[in-house]
Amino acid sequence: MRTLVLNAGYEPLTVVSFKRAMVLVMNDKASVIERVENDPVIAGRRRFDRPVVILLTRYVRVPAARRQPVTRRGVLRRDEHRCGYCGKAASTIDHVMPRSRGGGDSWENLVACCLRCNNAKSDRTPQEMGWELHRTPRAPHGGTWVVRGVERGDPVWERYLALAA
Template sequence: MNSRVLVLNQDFSPLMVCSVERAFILVYLKKSELVRPANGHKLHSVTQTYPMPSVIRLNRYVNAPYKGVNLTRQNIFKRDNNECQYCGTKKELTIDHVIPRARGGKDTWTNLATACKKCNAKKGDYTPDEAGMPLRKKPYKPSYSIFLRDHLNGQGSEWDAFLSDQGH
C-alpha cells in the first residue's frame, strides 16, 4: 500500500502529502475528515471495511510556514518532465544554465533547465538565442500546489480540484 493522500488544511488549501496509513489514522481518530475516497479502493480490518482516502481535510487549522519547492537537481528534472528542454530526449540528462555561469548566470529556478549532455555541450557558453537553440518551455519557479499536482499525486485527477491554482 504505497498510495499517497493529499492533506488539506481546514480552509481546503493543500498542506502536504502523507501515506494512506497516516491519513486513515487521522480520519479514524476524528482529527480529519474524508473529502474524497480513492476510486473504489477499500481498507479492511478483521470486522470492518473503510473507504481508502485519497484527499482528507484537517478539522483544525494548522498554521504552516510558507511552503516552497526546494531548488534541487531532482526537482528541476521533475519540473521539466525529465526531458531535454532543447531537443526533448530523456537520455543522459544534466542541468544547463540558460544564461551561462561564465556570463553571470545564477542558480535560480528561472535560469536552470534540464538538458541532455549533447545539447548542453553544443550550447556551451552561449545563450539559447546565440546558439540558435530555443527552449521548448521557459524555466519557471513552480508553486507548491502545482508541484504537488504535477509530480506527487499519481492519483489521476482525484486531486485536481484541490490543486488547480496560481498557474505557472
C-alpha cells in the same frame, strides 16, 4: 496506499501514509472526503472508510514562503524532460547564463537539456549560439508543486490539486 491531506479550507497540504491518515481520522482530527468503495477498515469495534482524501477539522497555518528548492530532478520535471533548445528528450540540465559568467542555480537560469545541446553550448549563452529557448524558465507553480508526493498520486486527487493551482 497514500492519502491526500487537505487543510480545513480545502487547500492541499501534504500526502501521508494510509496508517497516518487512519490515525488522524480515528482521533477525529480529520474526516474522510474521498474513500475507496466497499473496502472498510475495522479497528476494534469501529468501522472506518479507507481514505483517499481527508480534510483536517482545524485549520493549519502554512508559511507563505513555501518555495520549491531547485533540484536537477525538479528542473527536468518542470520542463517535461524536453530540451529547452531543440525539444528532444533531455537527461541533463543547463545553465542559460553559464556559471563561469556568474549564472546561478535558480529556476530562472536552469533548463532541461539534451546531452548534444549541452556539449555544443558549453560555456556560452544561447544568444552567442544563435539559439532560442522554447519556453522561458521560471519557478514552478500549481498544486502538484506545492504538495510533495503528488506526482505519483491517485486520479481522485486531481480536482483538489486544481484548487491550489
